[in-house]
Amino acid sequence: xxxxxxxxxxxxxxxxxxxxxxxxxxxxxxxxxxxxxxxxxxxxxxxxxxxxxxxxxxxxxxxxxxxxxxxxxxxxxxxxxxxxxxxxxxxxxxxxxxxxxxxxxxxxxxxxxxxxxxxxxxxxxxxxxxxxxxxxxxxxxxxxxxxxxxxxxxxxxxxxxxxxxxxxxxxxxxxxxxxxxxxxxxxxxxxxxxxxxxxxxxxxxxxxxxxxxxxxxxxxxxxxxxxxxxxxxxxxxxxxxxxxxxxxxxxxxxxxxxxxxxxxxxxxxxxxxxxxxxxxxxxxxxxxxxxxxxxxxxxxxxxxxxxxxxxxxxxxxxxxxxxxxxxxxxxxxxxxxxxxxxxxxxxxxxxxxxxxxxxx
Amino acid sequence: xxxxxxxxxxxxxxxxxxxxxxxxxxxxxxxxxxxxxxxxxxxxxxxxxxxxxxxxxxxxxxxxxxxxxxxxxxxxxxxxxxxxxxxxxxxxxxxxxxxxxxxxxxxxxxxxxxxxxxxxxxxxxxxxxxxxxxxxxxxxxxxxxxxxxxxxxxxxxxxxxxxx
Numbered sequence: 001x002x003x004x005x006x007x008x009x010x011x012x013x014x015x016x017x018x019x020x021x022x023x024x025x026x027x028x029x030x031x032x033x034x035x036x037x038x039x040x041x042x043x044x045x046x047x048x049x050x051x052x053x054x055x056x057x058x059x060x061x062x063x064x065x066x067x068x069x070x071x072x073x074x075x076x077x078x079x080x081x082x083x084x085x086x087x088x089x090x091x092x093x094x095x096x097x098x099x100x101x102x103x104x105x106x107x108x109x110x111x112x113x114x115x116x117x118x119x120x121x122x123x124x125x126x127x128x129x130x131x132x133x134x135x136x137x138x139x140x141x142x143x144x145x146x147x148x149x150x151x152x153x154x155x156x157x158x159x160x161x162x163x164x165x166x167x168x169x170x171x172x173x174x175x176x177x178x179x180x181x182x183x184x185x186x187x188x189x190x191x192x193x194x195x196x197x198x199x200x201x202x203x204x205x206x207x208x209x210x211x212x213x214x215x216x217x218x219x220x221x222x223x224x225x226x227x228x229x230x231x232x233x234x235x236x237x238x239x240x241x242x243x244x245x246x247x248x249x250x251x252x253x254x255x256x257x258x259x260x261x262x263x264x265x266x267x268x269x270x271x272x273x274x275x276x277x278x279x280x281x282x283x284x285x286x287x288x289x290x291x292x293x294x295x296x297x298x299x300x301x302x303x304x305x306x307x308x309x310x311x312x313x314x315x316x317x318x319x320x321x322x323x324x325x326x327x328x329x330x331x332x333x334x335x336x337x338x339x340x341x342x343x344x345x346x347x348x349x350x351x352x353x354x355x356x357x358x359x360x
Numbered sequence: 361x362x363x364x365x366x367x368x369x370x371x372x373x374x375x376x377x378x379x380x381x382x383x384x385x386x387x388x389x390x391x392x393x394x395x396x397x398x399x400x401x402x403x404x405x406x407x408x409x410x411x412x413x414x415x416x417x418x419x420x421x422x423x424x425x426x427x428x429x430x431x432x433x434x435x436x437x438x439x440x441x442x443x444x445x446x447x448x449x450x451x452x453x454x455x456x457x458x459x460x461x462x463x464x465x466x467x468x469x470x471x472x473x474x475x476x477x478x479x480x481x482x483x484x485x486x487x488x489x490x491x492x493x494x495x496x497x498x499x500x501x502x503x504x505x506x507x508x509x510x511x512x513x514x515x516x517x518x519x520x521x522x523x524x
């Protein structure tokens with residue numbers, strides 16, 4: 001029947017050489033727990049290791065911290081009883097590696113059933129040992145520790161998301177401190193996950209961390225968008241670059257609209273044919289190759305012109321928001337005059353175009 | 361990313377093409393209204409302003425309400441228009457007051473970058489009412505749209521010069 005099936009299933013997962021002795025410990029009084037173990041994945045969306053086991057928090061932390069649990073597999077079952085009494089947290093460098101492996105394992109265990117997790121685990125020996133140890137542990141330790149009530153289970157379900165974040169991040173940490181683990185133990189039964197090394201475990205810092213990671217991801221995207229930002233390191237400088245880029249783009253729009261205002265009268269807009277081939281073109285202006293060649297000689301002149309331009313625009317555009325303000329007439333009248341004088345000759349027209357290309 | 365603003369959508373309805381059609385329509389309208397060859401600076405200045413507004417409006421309309429910055433820009437245009445017609449417009453201030461709390465939170469979190477985020481907020485339309493996360497998102501999209509705008513306008517100008 002079901003209870004027997006439950007016990008047999010756990011037994012098959014536990015490939016202990018002394019299988020018979022282990023079975024002796026798994027008396028029928030523990031089948032309820034095993035039931036919960038197996039039916040647990042149906043309730044929540046799985047993912048972490050501890051959620052699958054539906055263990056009380058205390059047990060999980062202790063089990064994971066115990067080196068003897070690994071020895072359980074190799075040695076015979078009576079070692080378990082020795083372990084039962086000692087729930088302390090040894091500071092072992094070996095545990096660090098186990099922690100890393102454990103976290104990696106539970107990171108992989110997303111959305112999988114408990115049973116399907118076991119084939120994965122066998123690929124990693126120590127984590128496999130851990131799993132077997134933990135599975136056999138509840139049978140032994142359930143008698144010594146109280147069973148969990150539902151509210152704490154629900155709390156765990158709510159905290160699942162935080163747990164995933166923590167677990168996935170723990171592989172990055174390298175600092176070791178037993179104090180952190182002791183903190184975890186003291187905060188039980190609400191904190192039931194391994195936190196990152198050297199990090200606090202309260203919900204505020206978790207949310208902070210998540211926020212920071214989001215912001216960093218978006219900064220990376222922005223760095224890709226803005227040319228020349230990849231080499232810069234440091235958020236402040238990157239933000240400065242981004243701000244400069246946005247400002248220059250806005251100024252370019254204004255400049256181009258100014259040019260359109262002066263140039264426009266002479267055209268009629270039969271431009272559909274112009275734009276359909278351009279829909280896939282790049283920013284290099286590949287449609288106008290003839291304008292690229294005269295770049296050589298007007299270099300100095302163009303730079304001077306641009307500086308004059310920027311000098312005139314600097315006061316207006318940098319310090320004030322561009323959208324809502326009323327423009328000052330004086331600056332733009334002089335600009336328009338210079339534009340008009342430039343537009344009078346064909347050479348200056350190419351000069352304009354070259355300057356625009358150089359701006360980018 | 362800069363080369364293909366229409367990467368997700370059908371090419372015939374891409375952001376770029378929408379902007380182009382709208383902007384060209386606005387330009388023809390502006391050309392039709394003004395007496396064509398009037399060299400006086402004030403006239404040209406007026407045209408410049410109109411063209412600039414038309415350009416930004418076309419871009420905002422091409423993005424519709426999908427982005428916070430475009431919504432802010434459109435509401436700004438509408439409020440400006442209603443202000444011209446004599447009615448009161450208090451649209452701008454309503455968003456800012458409720459979001460001050462989150463802005464303060466952000467300041468405590470990223471203490472050293474307040475200046476830059478404030479500057480960015482000034483640059484991006486509607487930036488005052490955004491938290492840092494959304495601000496960066498909006499900035500990225502805004503940069504994309506601005507580059508499209510610049511690209512198209514430049515090509516128009518070059519075309520005009522060529523056809524002289």
